[in-house]
Amino acid sequence: MSDYILEMNQITKEFPGVKALSNVNFKVERGEIHFLVGENGAGKSTLMKVLSGVYPYGSYEGDIIYNGNVQQFNKISDSVDVGIAIIYQELALFPDLSVYENIFVGNEIQNGGVLDWNKAIVESKKMLEKVGLKVNPETLIKDLGVGKQQLIEIAKALSKDVKLLILDEPTAALNEDDSENLLNLLKELKKQGITSIMISHKLKEVIAIADKATVLRDGETICTLDASKGEINEPTIIKNMVGREITDIYPKRVGNKIGDKILELSNWSAYDAQLGRHVAKNVDIHVKQGEIVGIAGLMGSGRTELALSIFGNAMNYKIQGDLFFEGLAIKFKHTSDAIKAGIAYVTEDRKGDGLFLLQDIKNNISIGNLKEISSNGVVNDNEEIRIADEYRESLGVKTPSIQQLVGNLSGGNQQKVSLGKWLFVGPKLLILDEPTRGIDVGAKFEIYTVMNELIDKGMSIIMISSELGEILGMSDRVYVMAEGKIKGEMSAEDANQEKIMELATQ
Ligand SMILES: Nc1ncnc2c1ncn2[C@@H]1O[C@H](COP(=O)(O)OP(=O)(O)OP(=O)(O)O)[C@@H](O)[C@H]1O
Numbered sequence: 335m336s337d338y339i340l341e342m343n344q345i346t347k348e349f350p351g352v353k354a355l356s357n358v359n360f361k362v363e364r365g366e367i368h369f370l371v372g373e374n375g376a377g378k379s380t381l382m383k384v385l386s387g388v389y390p391y392g393s394y395e396g397d398i399i400y401n402g403n404v405q406q407f408n409k410i411s412d413s414v415d416v417g418i419a420i421i422y423q424e425l426a427l428f429p430d431l432s433v434y435e436n437i438f439v440g441n442e443i444q445n446g447g448v449l450d451w452n453k454a455i456v457e458s459k460k461m462l463e464k465v466g467l468k469v470n471p472e473t474l475i476k477d478l479g480v481g482k483q484q485l486i487e488i489a490k491a492l493s494k495d496v497k498l499l500i501l502d503e504p505t506a507a508l509n510e511d512d513s514e515n516l517l518n519l520l521k522e523l524k525k526q527g528i529t530s531i532m533i534s535h536k537l538k539e540v541i542a543i544a545d546k547a548t549v550l551r552d553g554e555t556i557c558t559l560d561a562s563k564g565e566i567n568e569p570t571i572i573k574n575m576v577g578r579e580i581t582d583i584y585p586k587r588v589g590n591k592i593g594d595k596i597l598e599l600s601n602w603s604a605y606d607a608q609l610g611r612h613v614a615k616n617v618d619i620h621v622k623q624g625e626i627v628g629i630a631g632l633m634g635s636g637r638t639e640l641a642l643s644i645f646g647n648a649m650n651y652k653i654q655g656d657l658f659f660e661g662l663a664i665k666f667k668h669t670s671d672a673i674k675a676g677i678a679y680v681t682e683d684r685k686g687d688g689l690f691l692l693q694d695i696k697n698n699i700s701i702g703n704l705k706e707i708s709s710n711g712v713v714n715d716n717e718e719i720r721i722a723d724e725y726r727e728s729l730g731v732k733t734p735s736i737q738q739l740v741g742n743l744s745g746g747n748q749q750k751v752s753l754g755k756w757l758f759v760g761p762k763l764l765i766l767d768e769p770t771r772g773i774d775v776g777a778k779f780e781i782y783t784v785m786n787e788l789i790d791k792g793m794s795i796i797m798i799s800s801e802l803g804e805i806l807g808m809s810d811r812v813y814v815m816a817e818g819k820i821k822g823e824m825s826a827e828d829a830n831q832e833k834i835m836e837l838a839t840q
């Protein structure tokens with residue numbers, strides 16, 4: 335007899351116009367690492383929100399049996415009380431509070447009715463050690479990168495007596511090293527008897543540590559794969575996720591014509607006065623028309639900062655050196671200057687500054703180029719709808735309607751809207767910063783296909799990515815960055831994983 339810590343039976347959850355989950359069955363054995371995989375919008379996050387009480391009892395159908403008892407969670411704290419901890423796709427830390435305050439907020443250590451913050455500092459040090467994070471507990475959250483924030487979330491979960499740990503795409507924002515630490519941490523916790531459910535689009539991770547993997551597609555359970563039966567491998571997972579086989583996830587470009595230089599940076603440096611150091615130093619790079627230039631590097635190597643310095647320097651770095659766009663030396667004073675010149679930047683942080691979450695898909699897509707669909711200063715609603723529908727269709731945004739609020743879309747689908755927004759602006763040079771972070775394999779293929787179409791039309795792309803497969807699979811040329819400097823350049827033919835990693839870790 336198997337010992338199930340969790341059984342979710344016949345779970346159905348509907349939102350207005352969307353059946354997010356339809357009779358889903360999900361069983362997790364005690365002590366295993368169980369992955370939940372599936373395309374963007376498949377219902378993974380929703381299932382976990384049902385489990386943790388975000389969607390209270392009564393707002394869904396079906397049964398949750400945890401530790402042998404039927405549970406009716408009315409709020410999140412009900413699930414916390416029985417040892418369930420969930421770390422959301424969207425981080426939920428308080429940026430202006432310190433690390434230790436974040437770890438113990440809502441779970442304060444009391445000493446005779448008084449909050450004992452000294453003890454909290456000592457305890458939080460232990461938790462930080464457990465997750466392998468070397469930071470001072472008094473550091474403010476906002477001063478840490480997303481990767482570290484993620485580990486703090488886990489430390490926070492560990493500070494409660496957690497039996498079932500749920501992680502929703504915890505490694506999406508982590509670099510290779512941090513991701514590996516996290517996977518090792520899960521294995522370590524498993525030894526201590528903690529069961530984990532993890533959502534991830536990184537199949538490499540699933541293959542590395544999963545005992546089981548349950549595949550969801552369109553709100554339904556497709557199957558549960560078992561590592562001990564040799565079922566957890568890439569082709570099997572992909573086939574079940576997308577319902578078809580994808581042989582080459584990097585579609586080939588045929589006969590793209592590479593033209594003149596569209597962008598050139600010469601001895602380009604950007605100094606961040608707040609940090610008191612250069613975020614980019616003596617950078618010489620160029621991008622030609624019809625070219626995809628990959629920028630590889632570890633997290634914190636300065637790739638995003640370099641992109642921002644090109645894209646109108648919104649961060650107010652002190653700039654030295656020259657920027658040539660279409661052969662002319664230009665100094666962009668604002669982001670809007672860069673946009674006017676024909677540059678677009680699709681940010682990795684789609685929540686932070688990419689999208690308006692409280693507006694619908696239609697408004698988000700049209701916002702950057704309203705004049706295109708206006709006459710005499712009035713927006714033509716029909717045109718706006720037509721355009722938004724076109725992008726929804728071509729990017730495969732999974733949603734019943736373009737009137738849906740972007741905040742209600744699944745993570746990957748938000749990313750597609752973000753891309754659609756910029757495509758409508760029609761830039762000459764598109765800078766994509768981690769374009770497929772948190773995106774499923776099927777949708778990745780769609781995004782790569784769109785990139786190739788844009789290149790065919792003569793656009794140029796700079797693609798910043800931490801995924802080496804994507805850098806190698808999609809770029810014509812690759813630069814490698816480390817510590818704000820360009821450490822090397824190579825053609826696609828000459829590039830390989832080892833060479834890039836060697837330069838990136840110099
Ligand atoms: N609050 C909400 N209101 C309306 N629809 C929602 C809401 N939350 C989720 N949905 C819809 O339910 C479906 C499942 O979304 P969910 O976030 O669970 O997907 P996911 O599998 O986690 O995807 P991803 O991999 O992109 O994070 C999607 O179609 C999504 O748009």
Ligand SMILES: [Mg+2]
Pocket residue numbers: 378379380423502744745
């Ligand atoms: Mg999700």
